[in-house]
Amino acid sequence: xxxxxxxxxxxxxxxxxxxxxxxxxxxxxxxxxxxxxxxxxxxxxxxxxxxxxxxxxxxxxxxxxxxxxxxxxxxxxxxxxxxxxxxxxxxxxxxxxxxxxxxxxxxxxxxxxxxxxxxxxxxxxxxxxxxxxxxxxxxxxxxxxxxxxxxxxxxxxxxxxxxxxxxxxxxxxxxxxxxxxxxxxxxxxxxxxxxxxxxxxxxxxxxxxxxxxxxxxxxxxxxxxxxxxxxxxxxxxxxxxxxxxxxxxxxxxxxxxxxxxxxxxxxxxxxxxxxxxxxxxxxxxxxxxxxxxxx
Numbered sequence: 001x002x003x004x005x006x007x008x009x010x011x012x013x014x015x016x017x018x019x020x021x022x023x024x025x026x027x028x029x030x031x032x033x034x035x036x037x038x039x040x041x042x043x044x045x046x047x048x049x050x051x052x053x054x055x056x057x058x059x060x061x062x063x064x065x066x067x068x069x070x071x072x073x074x075x076x077x078x079x080x081x082x083x084x085x086x087x088x089x090x091x092x093x094x095x096x097x098x099x100x101x102x103x104x105x106x107x108x109x110x111x112x113x114x115x116x117x118x119x120x121x122x123x124x125x126x127x128x129x130x131x132x133x134x135x136x137x138x139x140x141x142x143x144x145x146x147x148x149x150x151x152x153x154x155x156x157x158x159x160x161x162x163x164x165x166x167x168x169x170x171x172x173x174x175x176x177x178x179x180x181x182x183x184x185x186x187x188x189x190x191x192x193x194x195x196x197x198x199x200x201x202x203x204x205x206x207x208x209x210x211x212x213x214x215x216x217x218x219x220x221x222x223x224x225x226x227x228x229x230x231x232x233x234x235x236x237x238x239x240x241x242x243x244x245x246x247x248x249x250x251x252x253x254x255x256x257x258x259x260x261x262x263x264x265x266x267x268x269x270x271x272x273x274x275x276x277x278x279x280x281x282x283x284x285x286x287x288x289x290x291x292x293x294x295x
Contacts, residue, residue, distance in 0.1 A: 034245035036089075042071045042250035045079035046092035049118045049206040050233060055270045055280045056092060062266065063257050069250050083238045084108060089251040091236045094118075096159055100236065108241070112234035113291070115258045116267050117281040120160070120231060122223035123191070123208055124150075124200035132200075136225035139170040146174040151199035156186035160202050163228065195219055204231070205272055224278060232283050259284045260293045 050056040051073060060071045074082060080099035082088045093100055095112060103109045122132065122141055130150040132141035145152050154164055168174070176182075185193050187203075188211050194201040195217040205221060212219070223229070235255050240246045257263055264282035272278050284292065 034240070036245045036247040036250070039247060039250070040069055042069050042090060042247055042254050043074070043088040044071060044090045044092060044254070045074045045076070045082045045088040047077070047079060047094060047097070047233070048075050049204055050092050050116075051075045052210055053118060053206040053272050053280065055116060055267060058270050059258065059263065059266070062263070063254060067253060067257070069253060071254070083236070086238075086241070086246065089238055089247045090254055091238065092233060093236070094159075095232045095234045100234070104236065108239055110237040110239060112236050113255060113259060114232050114283040114286040115235050117230040117232045117283050119205040119224060119272070119278060119281070120163070120202055120229040121205045121208060121221035122200060122202055122229070123194070123217075123219045124222050125198040125218065126220050127198075128222060130200065133222045135223050138223055138226040138228050139167050141223045142167040143171040143174070145200055146171060146179060149179045151194075151197050152180050153185070153190055153194040153197065153199045153201040154180060154182040155190035155201050155203055156182070156184050157190075159231065160186075163202060166228070191217060191219070202229075205275070205278065209273060209275070221275075221278075230281055232286070256293055259287070259291075261295060 046056055056073065060073060064071055079091050079093055080103045083091050083103060100112060122138060130144040130148045132144050135141045190201055191203055191208065191211055235258055237251045237255055238246050240248050264284045267280050267282040270280045
């Protein structure tokens, strides 16, 4: 065998060996998702407003009456932490929740489905020095507060601060001196400060009612009807994974129920506790039409 024949034989042997290695190596297999420990239980983690505002408890009661599933609801601020730990099957949160985007982009949750919107309110003193009570235009209410130099406390939580900035621009960026008070307070602390000053501020209707019931504020919800004051909530199905057993079928059944036309119609009739004139707003129609239940 000359040198060229020897090299050709060596190359052929290498190629055959590599092919043999590839065919003999076991193919990787996908890990089967774990079965849920309680297949008839759907575990939901929800932000507080949907529970305290009575919409989720009422819908859960109706779902349980018409399905084979029982629902366990956990409420709090770390709803996506619970989902990452495999402790829940479905999450209900605001679309703008700080953790929803990372949870979905990390491949841990299905695409968020809009289900309903909660209500923010412009609250203020009963005397209403700016004369905004009952307005359906938040920008006009903001303009009246500014033009009468009535005190307004900025609620520094991100979404509410953003709304305040939008309305400030909508009113022509009026001079903030002397009436707009920004002390970097947020949430309940901003409400307490507005109470002390008998000032106006923005906050969610549900947390306002909760705080007012615990510590009367001497403030009232005055402007509610502008669509800008609605904040959308979504449901996110937790994807099954190797680390946790998720009741996928139960979560899908609950989400489908929330999006059914009959359920969306019911949402319009659910009032906030003690506020028979203020109802929840259905938001199912904002989803892609192809995924929406019929009839």
